[in-house]
Amino acid sequence: MxxxxxxxxxxxxxxxxxxxxxxxxxxxxxxxxxxxxxxxxxxxxxxxxxxxxxxxxxxxxxxxxxxxxxxxxxxxxxxxxxxxxxxxxxxxxxxxxxxxxxxxxxxxxxxxxxxxxxxxxxxxxxxxxxxxxxxxxxxxxxDTVGLFYNRKMAKAAGISAEELNGLDWNPRDGGTFEKTIARLTVDRNGRRGDEPGFDKDDVKVYGLATNGGGDGDGQTQWSTFTASAGWTYTDEERWGKRYNYDSETFQSVVEWYFGLAEKGYMTPFTDWNSQSNQANTQVASGRAATAFDGAWMISTYAGFKGLDIGSAVTPAGPTGKRATMMNGxxxxxxxxxxxxxxxxxxxxxxxxxxxxxxxxxxxxxxxxxxxxxxxxxxxxxxxxxxxxxFTRPVTDTREFTTFSYPITNYAADVLALMKPAMQDVFANDAPVGGLDETNSQINLILDQ
Structure with missing residues (x-):
């Protein structure tokens, strides 16, 4: 993993x-x-x-x-x-x-x-x-990251594989990605997230599973969105001296992303557990219709008994490209x-x-x-x-952009600061502007 x-x-x-x-x-x-x-x-x-x-x-x-x-x-x-x-x-x-x-x-x-x-x-x-x-x-x-989805649920919602592979998004209205996730969301009364009367507080199936707050890198959470919006973790590709969590672009993207849970389209933080109830478990149990996850999980999703799971590329962002972390x-x-x-x-x-x-x-x-x-x-x-x-992003550089984990000397310290900060934004609806202070603390450490 x-x-x-x-x-x-x-x-x-x-x-x-x-x-x-x-x-x-x-x-x-x-x-x-x-x-x-x-x-x-x-x-x-x-x-x-x-x-x-x-x-x-x-x-x-x-x-x-x-x-x-x-x-x-x-x-x-x-x-x-x-x-x-x-x-x-x-x-x-x-x-x-x-x-x-x-x-x-x-x-x-x-x-x-x-x-x-x-x-x-x-x-x-x-x-x-x-x-x-x-x-x-x-x-x-x-490995790269893709969107796993329940084919039966997608078909019931009237969403084709071609549509899932052609999604786009933006931090203002979420684009076709948010519309699709809303459509895949179903409340206890059978109303979908894009239908009148949808009850966001009583959801049976969420359109998108969650892998938590994403700490400071958001590999299978928000990283595909921040990268396709043109944001980078640090001021340099490798061995950066400054983190950019105080960026307006970054903060607007994560505010929109976690807002999907507030709207009832994404599994809330309370339903997630880093050990026992991860995104793949939510999909396997029928609690969620889709999940962003890594290539190392391909066999796991394919092995879910009684489920037909497909995979799609990440949605295109404001830069016009689809983005995925490529970890090695x-x-x-x-x-x-x-x-x-x-x-x-x-x-x-x-x-x-x-x-x-x-x-x-x-x-x-x-x-x-x-x-x-x-x-x-x-x-x-x-x-x-x-x-x-998962393989297309590596070969098709016109449509896709890949990026790495931020490579710095103090990753453990960044984790210690960003994990509670991102969980606070997700779980407690803390203002994203609070990440300015966290970013300053991180950069003080890098100045050592």
Whole structure:
């Protein structure tokens, strides 16, 4: 999973004594014959076990020991391992964490690996180069965001797949996107959101599910709207020095977005739970007709029993383009790796076409290399799943724009400030103008 937020690294350091005491030494036994590797996605574990078997055949005498942990446990335990000196040789890295990991010098430079920008989907390799010009991650996979929808509900509302793939929006009246979401919303008396007498306080099916307030990045919430309105997180594409949450554009967009819940078209904050009732659960239960979610969730939505789920591209915004975050994970070697030579060989294999084609063949994620991506698309096709809503943004730059997580040194601090601020706007209808102060606090931290 990509959209859940990692625990604050700086806060964890402040609790270093207690964390160190609870750390388990999973790296014990790592030697010149063993490479320890951590990842968080259980769905991808079989694919990487297959890569490990191939790697071991190619490198006699080297064994890969894989540890898979749930998302929250993963980051908590990884942080603890850095403090206790029990870190793995290699781990799956997240771009939001990269800046602080690099700044704290817990990552090993990978400049000696054969990593070329042109070998991977656009932008994926460049994102893992630090401010010092050195590489700290080898591209692993990528994902974009699309609109999943219940085909039966769409048909009942008289909305076609072509219409869902041609939506537009604006922060004034919401455009055809808001009209469509309203049409898909049904109250307990059977009235739709665009019909007279609709009761916004007694909704049976919401047009749009929610993934909460979106913290400071809004990957599967508001980011597609803010980006297609021309807004950017920071003053620079990478390693920005100023955040822009005080922007009039940003604030007008999020005010409109959260206003969808106020109108009764989007699942309210009270119906959302970061652990047990996420957007996909709302769609699966019939509580919502559509949901913005990431490509890593394709198989999950396709697997809902008794439901026929389709996917559509994000709506076009005031800029005239459709926008989606394109997030890319990487594999990083730790500075304290006990088998650094073996670790780099393993990372080179993970980033190779050989491994990425293998991973793509499982049809779980889109690997970083074009060949790996093609293998994934073919695997999804065999399952009868159309993934063009997620792949088109990467190939069609005339209609789509893609963007990355903001890459800065203090992502954990931004999270700590923006999460309650955005929840306050969503849950308590707090004025969006209050984000001016939050933005000032964030920029003061970046000035350090």
């Amino acid at each position: 990509r959209f859940r937020r990692p625990v604050a690294f700086t806060g964890a350091l402040a609790l270093s004594l207690s964390l160190a005491g609870s750390a388990q030494d999973d790296s014990a036994g790592s030697s010149s014959h063993t490479v320890t590797y951590w990842l968080w996605d259980a769905n991808q574990l079989p694919a990487y076990e297959a890569c490990a078997r191939d790697f071991e055949k190619r490198n006699p005498g080297l064994d890969v020991r894989i540890t898979q942990l749930g998302w929250d446990d993963y980051w908590t335990k990884l942080t603890a391992s850095f403090i206790a000196g029990t870190e793995p040789d290699v781990f799956t890295d997240h771009i939001q964490k990269f800046g602080q990991f690099a700044d704290l010098k817990v990552l090993e430079p990978l400049d000696d690996l054969p990593i070329e920008d042109s070998s991977y989907q656009p932008g994926l390799a460049a994102n893992w180069v630090g401010q010092d010009g050195r590489r700290y991650g080898a591209p692993k996979d990528w 994970l990487a594999d990083s070697v730790t500075k304290g790796a006990r088998n650094k030579a073996g670790a780099k060989k393993w990372v080179a294999h993970l980033a190779s076409n050989a491994c990425q084609r293998t991973v793509g063949g499982y049809g779980i994620v889109f690997p970083a290399t074009p060949e790996g991506t093609e293998a994934a698309v073919a695997a999804y096709e065999k399952k009868g799943i159309d993934v063009s809503a």
